[in-house]
Structures are given as C-alpha cells and as structure tokens.
Amino acid sequence: MKRLVLFDLDGTLTDSSEGILASLSYMMNKLSLKIPDDTILASFIGPPLRDSLSTIYGMDNTEVEIAEKVYREYFAERGIHRLAVYPGIENLLNDLSSNYLLAIATSKPEIYAKQIVEQIGLTHYFTGIFGADLAGRRSKKADVIAYALNKLNTKEAVMVGDRKFDILGAKANELSSIGVLYGFGSQQELVNAKADIVVESVDELTDAIRKLIK
Template identity: 60%
Template sequence: MKKVVLFDLDGTLTDSSEGILKSIRYMLTKMILPIPDEETLHSFIGPPLRETLHHLYELTDQEARQAEGFYREYFAEHGIQQLSVYDGVAEMLGNLSKEYTLAVATSKPEVFARQIIEGIGLTKYFAGVFGADLIGERSKKVDVITYALAQLKDSAAVMIGDRKFDILGAKANQLRSIGVLYGFGHYEELAEAQPEKIVKTVEELPAAVREVLRM
C-alpha cells in the first residue's frame, strides 16, 4: 500500500500571488475598505479569507461573507488564470508519484483548486484534489487535511506546504510535515511550527520526503 504525500497548492505548487492579490484589492475596493501595505496583503495568502478579514477589519460574519463573494467574483473570472507553476514541479511530482499516492490539500475552495490543477496540466499526478467548501464549514487547513485523509484509502505519510497552517494542520492530524521556503512563508514562521524538515527548493523535495519517511 502506497503512502500519501499531501501538497498545499498556493506557494507550494504554484505562484498564485498575482491572482490572489488582485482579487483581494478588488474585494477591498468593492467593500470600501482601505488597501493595506504589501506585507499585510500577502498575509491574506494561506489562512481562510474570512479569518483574515475578521482579524484585520473586524467585519461581521455577514460582511465577511459579502467580501468573500466579491473576492470570488474577480477570482473566478480573472485571478484563477493569473498564476504560474514553480520550476521543477512537474518533474518532482513525476518522481514522487512512482512511489507514493499524491494529493492536494488546500484552503482554496475545492472547485477552484480542481480547475487550477487541470488548467496547469498536473491532474495526472494526483489521486485527489481536496479543498475548502463554499459555505465555510471546511476552510481551515486542519479540517481540509482531515477531509482529504478520510477520502484516501492509503496510509497517511507527510504534508508539504509553505505556511505554518500547513505544518500545524499536519500535526493536528498526526502527520509528518515538510516546509518549503520558496513560497509565501518565511523561515522563522515555519521553524516555529516545527516541521520535520524545511527545504529551500522544489528539487530538494523528493529526497526530503524519503528522509522524513525514514524517521
């Protein structure tokens, strides 16, 4: 029975910052909310959108749902195409797919995640693409990972991601984890979350996965 390797999407497989940030600016403009500095804008990438809106703007649940609707309005038409695959990802997935069952576990709505994976030509590598629902009941990474594992019949192995949410979500599900530094997180954030390993490049991932699974 193959073991499972779960991948985050944004910041791990794709550089989706252009589409996400443009969607956020559109959303904030429609909500007549101030657009923050670049560092704060980047903090939207990773955690559930409503969670960040509550934290930064103290929106009510109704206001956050309205804002989320504006975000999806832009993203569905434009933002979903404004991304690129990190160099070496297809080769890395091809390498690992020979030994492991690969799947995506993302806080992005599953309907968008599936479209993205298909659009960038990576569908053949994955046994499943699992993401958030559209009503907000499954939005945190820990819940998405739980959901993904429930759908996959093989034994769990490791979660790979660029933000602390990936690492902490893995720990809550008794998974090992690998943090990547080429995405949207930074070393201090990942180190504090304590993954089993942190890598700098896509090319390091196959060896890192095998090393972590030998621990």
C-alpha cells in the same frame, strides 16, 4: 500500498500571488476598504480568506460572506488564471508518482483548486484534490487535511506546504510535515510551527520526503 504525500497548492505548487492580490484589490476597492501595506496583503495568501477578513478588518460573519462573494466575482473569472507553476514541480511530481500516492490539501475552495490543477495540466498526478467548501464549514487547514485522509482512507502521510497553517494542520492530524521556503512563508514561521524538515528549493523535496516516508 504506496504512502501518501499531501501538497498545499498556493505557494507550494503554484505562485498564485498575482491572481490573489488582484482579487483582493478588486474586493477592497469595491467595498471601500482601506488597502493595507504589502506585508499585511501578503499575509492573506495561505490562510482561509474569512479568517484574514475577520482578523484584519474585524468583520462579522455577514460581512465576511459579502466580502468573499465580491472577491470570488473577480477570482473566478480572472484571478484564477493569473498564476504560474514553480520551476521543477512537474518533474518532482513525475518522479514521486511512481513510489507515492499524491494529493492536494488546500484552504482554497475545492471547486477552484480542481479548475487550477486542470488548467496547469497536472491533474493526472493526483489521487485527489481536496479543499475548502464554499460555505466555510471546512476551511481550516487541519479540517481539509482530515477530510483528505478520510476520503483516501489512510492516517499516514506527509504534508508539504509553505505556511505555518500547513505545518500546524499536519500536527493536528498527527502527520509529519515539510516546510518550503520558495513560497510565501518565512523560515522563522516554519521553524516556530515545528516543521520536521524545512527546504529552500523544489530540488530538495524528493530527498526530504524520502527521509520522512519510505
């Protein structure tokens, strides 16, 4: 049986920063929220939106639900299209697909993740695309990974992602992990989270995956 490789989406397969930041700007302006500096704005990319809203703005559950709804007004219509596939990703997936099962595990709502992967023409590489639910009951990366493993009926995989949430989510599910530096996380973040391997480029991923799963 082929071994499983789980990929994060934002910052790992796609540079989605333009669409996410535009959607955040729309939400903040519509709700008259103070727009934070660029560093804090960038921190929104990766973790569940509700967690960032709660941490940065101190929102309660009701306020979070309102803000998420406004964010999705823009994202679902416009933000979802403002992204690019990282160079080399399609070649990587093509090379890996002959020896591994490939799937996506993302904190982005699953309905949007499936639309994105379809619009960038990569759906056929993946055995499954797994993400958060819109109600927020499954939003933590560890929960999404567990959901993916359950659906695919396996407990063995390697997780590839650009943020500490990917690495910590993998550890919570007793998986090996690879951190990528071309996305939105820093080397220090990935090292502190104890990624098994950290790579700088897409070109290094095949060898890193082969080191962790034969």
